[in-house]
Amino acid sequence: MKTYRHRTVLGKEELSGALDGLAERLIPLLEGPEVTAIPVLGGAMIFAADLVRRLPAGLVMDFIRIQTYGNSTSPEKAPKPDWTPNPENVEGKHCLLMDDILDTGRTLTEARRYLLEEMGAAKVTIAVLIDKPVRRAVPIQADAYAVQFMEDLFLVGYGLDYRGRYRNLPHLLALETGDDGLPVPLTVENNS
């Protein structure tokens, strides 16, 4: 990545090992019939694709899209679903709700409420790639996470974006942020 000051926090191998550990902890929580895996689009896409391939066959996949972030590194508006799963995949089912990161908690709180209250899910289990508890604004915890960061890092790669970019990086990077909270662009001096 050539645009912003950054450092790699997890490489490909470390991500893969973290997902193995997560799958091991998650599998006992999914016992019983009728599991529907529901990634939150689009951040959870890459994480979910790798995680579901570590889970037992037979689960159904569907999707929810909730947009929280505008173009900054902190939440700007209340999250609201604008794409929802097929009702037959949710009503009376055990939903495995998956997201890239649990940060303030607003996105997953709304997604869980929507699945339980508006769509009649029997149960919601939450799995996230990253738990970042330092900025939690509402009381919610993941049932399982792959990694936890106690620092307030702004992360991109492996599904996480900044302004819609960098989701396709195979590793997880932290972007250095300035006093304005925005990523610091690389200058010619930084590059040399």
Ligand code: IMP
């Ligand atoms: P929350 O609602 O604040 O918990 O945030 C969840 C959503 O915010 C995630 O689905 C991400 O899309 C986005 N988000 C939170 N922290 C980061 C980050 O460090 N990098 C990129 N996206 C983030």
Ligand code: MG
């Ligand atoms: Mg997201």
